[in-house]
Amino acid sequence: MTKSNQPDIEKLAFEEAYGRLEETVQKLEAGNLPLAEALELYQLGTNLAKHCHSHLDQAELLIKTLTPSGELEDF
Amino acid sequence: MQPSLFDLEPQVFTVSAITAYLRQKIEADLTLQDLWLEGEISNWKRAASGHIYFTLKDSNASIRCVIWRSQAGRLIYMPQQDGEAVLAHGRISVYEAGGSYQLYVDDLEPVGQGALYAEFERIKARLAAEGLFEAELKRPLPRFPRQIGLVTSPEGAALRDILNVLRRRYPIVRAILSPTPVQGETAPPQIIAALEAIAQQPVEVIILARGGGSLEDLWAFNDEALARAIAACPIPIIVGVGHEVDFTIADFVADLRAPTPSAAAELATPDQVELRRMAAEQQLALTAAIQQRVTAARTNLQTQQRVLERLSPQMQLNNYRQQIDTWVNRATQTIQHHLSLRRERVHTLVAQLATLDPKATLTRGYAIVHKDQTVISQTGQVSPGDELTIQVSDGEFETKVISGENQ
Numbered sequence: 001m002t003k004s005n006q007p008d009i010e011k012l013a014f015e016e017a018y019g020r021l022e023e024t025v026q027k028l029e030a031g032n033l034p035l036a037e038a039l040e041l042y043q044l045g046t047n048l049a050k051h052c053h054s055h056l057d058q059a060e061l062l063i064k065t066l067t068p069s070g071e072l073e074d075f
Numbered sequence: 076m077q078p079s080l081f082d083l084e085p086q087v088f089t090v091s092a093i094t095a096y097l098r099q100k101i102e103a104d105l106t107l108q109d110l111w112l113e114g115e116i117s118n119w120k121r122a123a124s125g126h127i128y129f130t131l132k133d134s135n136a137s138i139r140c141v142i143w144r145s146q147a148g149r150l151i152y153m154p155q156q157d158g159e160a161v162l163a164h165g166r167i168s169v170y171e172a173g174g175s176y177q178l179y180v181d182d183l184e185p186v187g188q189g190a191l192y193a194e195f196e197r198i199k200a201r202l203a204a205e206g207l208f209e210a211e212l213k214r215p216l217p218r219f220p221r222q223i224g225l226v227t228s229p230e231g232a233a234l235r236d237i238l239n240v241l242r243r244r245y246p247i248v249r250a251i252l253s254p255t256p257v258q259g260e261t262a263p264p265q266i267i268a269a270l271e272a273i274a275q276q277p278v279e280v281i282i283l284a285r286g287g288g289s290l291e292d293l294w295a296f297n298d299e300a301l302a303r304a305i306a307a308c309p310i311p312i313i314v315g316v317g318h319e320v321d322f323t324i325a326d327f328v329a330d331l332r333a334p335t336p337s338a339a340a341e342l343a344t345p346d347q348v349e350l351r352r353m354a355a356e357q358q359l360a361l362t363a364a365i366q367q368r369v370t371a372a373r374t375n376l377q378t379q380q381r382v383l384e385r386l387s388p389q390m391q392l393n394n395y396r397q398q399i400d401t402w403v404n405r406a407t408q409t410i411q412h413h414l415s416l417r418r419e420r421v422h423t424l425v426a427q428l429a430t431l432d433p434k435a436t437l438t439r440g441y442a443i444v445h446k447d448q449t450v451i452s453q454t455g456q457v458s459p460g461d462e463l464t465i466q467v468s469d470g471e472f473e474t475k476v477i478s479g480e481n482q
Contacts, residue, residue: 014247015219018350021357028364035372042365049358056347059246063238065229066253066272075252 009047014055021048091171098169101176107167112138112178113186117157121147131163131178139177140165146181151195152290153183153320160186185290198299198324207306208327214311216331216343217279222249223343224273224281224310226266229254233284233315233336240340245347251276257285263298270304270312280343281308283325284315284336296323305329315339437468454479 009017024045028038063075088096101107114131121127125144130137140163142150154161164182169175184192202208223241227233229252241248253276255269256262266283273281283305285293295301296316305312305328314325315333326332333339384390433443443466444451451457461476 025357025360038365038368042361045361049354052354055247061242061246062249064251066251
C-alpha cells in the first residue's frame with residue numbers, strides 16, 4: 001500500500017471504489033500487518049466508503065441515445 | 076331404472092345416486108369428453124391452491140370451467156381479463172358435491188390465434204432442440220454495471236418504467252438507448268439491428284424490453300432470427316417483455332428473463348439503499364479491524380516493554396551488585412577458613428614449643444646465668460667482679476663473679 005494510492009480515490013468509479021473497499025476490509029481483517037500499514041489501510045477504507053456514498057449522493061442518471069450513424073446524443 | 080307411472084310405489088333416489096347416474100351418462104358421451112368450446116371468459120379466479128376457476132359464456136348461456144394447477148402450469152397463454160374470447164379444450168363432467176356440470180380444461184387459446192400458437196411452439200421446440208435455451212449459455216450479469224444498453228421503443232411505457240427504476244435504484248449508471256420499434260412485421264430486423272448497434276458500445280448489460288400487449292403485439296419477440304441474435308450477442312441480455320404471464324421466445328433465449336421491463340431494470344442493477352447499507356457495514360468492519368489491530372499492537376508493546384525492563388542497565392547493575400555480594404561472601408568465607416587453619420597450626424606449635432621451654436628444665440635445678448641480658452654459656456664471657464643475674468625456677472637473684480677459669 002503506497003501513499004500515492006490515496007489521492008486516486010477521487011477518480012475511482014463507484015464499482016472500483018466499492019471493490020477496493022471490500023478488498024481493504026478483507027486485508028485489514030486478515031491481520032498480520034504492520035501497525036502503520038494497518039492504519040493507512042483504515043484511512044484508505046474510510047475514504048473509499050465516503051467516496052462510495054458521495055457517488056450515490058451526487059449521481060444523476062445520464063441517458064444517451066444511439067443515432068443510426070452510431071453517435072451518442074443526449075436523450 | 077325409469078320410474079313408471081304404473082308402479083304402485085314410485086322409486087326414490089338419493090341425491091348422491093342420481094348425481095352419480097348423471098355423471099355416468101355424461102362421461103359415457105364421447106362428444107362431451109373431447110371438445111373445443113368457444114366463449115368469453117368471466118369470473119376468472121386463481122385459487123390459493125393454484126387451480127383456476129372461471130365461467131365461459133356467450134349471449135345466452137354459461138358453463139363453469141376449471142383448470143387444475145398441474146394443467147395451468149403448462150399453458151402458454153393466460154387470459155389477462157374477463158371478456159376475452161377464448162377456445163377452451165377439455166371434457167365435461169359433473170362436480171357431484173356442487174351439483175354442477177363443468178368443463179375440465181386442459182388447453183386454452185385465444186380465439187383466432189391458433190396458428191400463432193402453433194408457430195410459437197414450433198420455433199420454441201426447434202431452438203430448444205438446438206440447445207439455445209441451455210442454462211450453460213446464460214452469461215452472468217455484472218454486479219455493478221457502469222453502462223446499460225436499452226433496446227426498446229423511445230416512446231414506450233417500458234422505457235419510462237426502466238428509467239424510473241434506474242433513477243431510483245442506481246443513478247450512477249449511464250443508460251444508452253438503442254431505439255427501435257418493438258411491434259409489427261418489420262420490428263424483428265430492426266430490433267436485431269438495434270441489438271447489434273448497442274453491442275458495439277461499451278455497455279456491460281443490455282435490457283431488451285417492451286410493455287404489455289396482446290399476443291400479436293408481442294409477436295416480434297417470438298421471431299426466430301431475433302432469438303438467434305440474442306443468443307449470439309456478446310453482452311448479457313435481460314429480456315423483459317409484457318407482463319408476468321407473457322412468455323416469448325426471447326425470454327427463453329435471454330441470459331435472464333424478467334417478468335416486466337421494470338423488473339428487468341431491477342435485475343440489471345444493485346439497489347443504492349442496499350449499497351449504502353453495505354458500505355456502512357464495510358466501514359464498521361473496517362473500524363472493528365483497526366481497533367483490534369491497535370489493541371493487539373498495544374498488548375504487544377506492553378509485552379516488549381516488560382522484556383525491555385528486564386534488560387535495562389538498572390536491572391543489570393542490580394544483578395552485578397548481587398553478584399559482587401556473592402563473590403565477597405565467598406572470599407570472606409575462604410579467608411576465614413584459611414585463618415582458622417593457621418590459627419590451629421599456631422596452637423599446635425605453641426604446644427610443641429611449651430614442651431621445649433628451657434624454663435621447664437629450671438624446675439629440675441638448672442639455672443640460667445645472664446650478664447646484662449646476655450645468657451652466659453662460657454667462662455670467657457665473664458671476669459671476676461662481674462655482676463650476674465641467676466634465673467631459677469621461681470625467680471632470680473644477683474651474684475658476683477669471684478674467679479673463673481677455662482677448663
